[in-house]
Amino acid sequence: MSNNREILFNDFLNISDEFLIDSYISKEKFYNFGSLNSSDKKLFKNYVRQVKWCYRFHNSNINIQPYFDDKKRYGEVEVCNIILKDENISKSANEDKFFNEDKKIDKIVEIVLRLITFPQILVVQYRSMIRIFTSHITVNLVDSKKRTLDKIVSTNNWIDTKNINDLEYTLFNNIQIENLNHENFYEFYNSFIDNVIKYNASLMVGEEVELPVDELKEINDRIEILNKEIKSLRIDLKNATQPRDESRINNDIRIRRIEIRNLQKKLEE
Structure with a gap:
C-alpha cells in the first residue's frame, strides 16, 4: 500500500x-x-x-x-x-x-x-x-x-x-477496470455495484457465492428488512410489561431469525 x-x-x-x-x-x-x-x-x-x-x-x-x-x-x-x-x-x-x-x-x-x-x-x-x-x-x-x-x-x-482476506481479494480483482462492463458508463458503473452486492452476500456465508446478482439483491434486501424488524422488536421487548407480550415478541424475533438463516442457506447453494 x-x-x-x-x-x-x-x-x-x-x-x-x-x-x-x-x-x-x-x-x-x-x-x-x-x-x-x-x-x-x-x-x-x-x-x-x-x-x-x-x-x-x-x-x-x-x-x-x-x-x-x-x-x-x-x-x-x-x-x-x-x-x-x-x-x-x-x-x-x-x-x-x-x-x-x-x-x-x-x-x-x-x-x-x-x-x-x-x-x-x-x-x-x-x-x-x-x-x-x-x-x-x-x-x-x-x-x-x-x-x-x-x-x-x-x-x-x-x-x-x-x-486483505480471500473475499476482499476477490472483490478487488472483480472491480479491476478491465473486468468491468465497458458497454457504456451505466453498465460500467452497474457492474461495479453488482460486484459489491456479490461481495456482501459472500460475507454472510464466508465464501464466494455463485447466485445471479438479481437473486442476491432480493436476498440482501429481504435480510436487511428482517434485521430492521428484529431491531424494532427488541425495542418493543424492552418496553413490554406483560409476559404474554414478551412471549409474542420473542416468537416474532425467532420467526425472523429462522427466515434469515434460510435465506443465508440459499446463498450457499
Whole structure:
C-alpha cells in the first residue's frame, strides 16, 4: 500500500495516470452549494479531514460510451476519497470492523453522493481501513437538472487494507477496470455495484457465492428488512410489561431469525 495518507484506488486497481485528477474538494464547497444545515456542517467539521477527487473516467480517456435515457444521465464515472479524522472515530466494542460513528459517516456519504451529480465510486478511509460506497442517480422527469440518489450500496464492513482476506481479494480483482462492463458508463458503473452486492452476500456465508446478482439483491434486501424488524422488536421487548407480550415478541424475533438463516442457506447453494 501507499505510504500516503490517502488510500487511492490505484493502490489495488492499478489505475493509469491518464485517469488521474488528484484534486482536493474544500468542505466549504459542500457547505455553500449543498445548503447544509448546522447539524450537517458539524458532521463534516468533526469527522471529515479531507475530500479528494481522485479519478475521472470519461469517453475522452477510456473507450466507454455515455449512456442517456429519460431517467439516467451517465456521461462519466468519478472516484472520490473521503478521509476521516483519526481522533474522532472509535471502533465498536460490539461488532468487529465497525465504528460507533457509522451512522454519522453514512450521512456524510449521502451528502457527498447527493451533491456531486456524476456517478461516484466513493472510498471512505479511516487510517488503513476503507469502505466503498456507490449509488445510481435518477434524473427528475420534470426537471432534468434535479437528480435523486437511488439506494446506496456499500461494502457491509470496513476493509483493512493491511490485512486483505480471500473475499476482499476477490472483490478487488472483480472491480479491476478491465473486468468491468465497458458497454457504456451505466453498465460500467452497474457492474461495479453488482460486484459489491456479490461481495456482501459472500460475507454472510464466508465464501464466494455463485447466485445471479438479481437473486442476491432480493436476498440482501429481504435480510436487511428482517434485521430492521428484529431491531424494532427488541425495542418493543424492552418496553413490554406483560409476559404474554414478551412471549409474542420473542416468537416474532425467532420467526425472523429462522427466515434469515434460510435465506443465508440459499446463498450457499
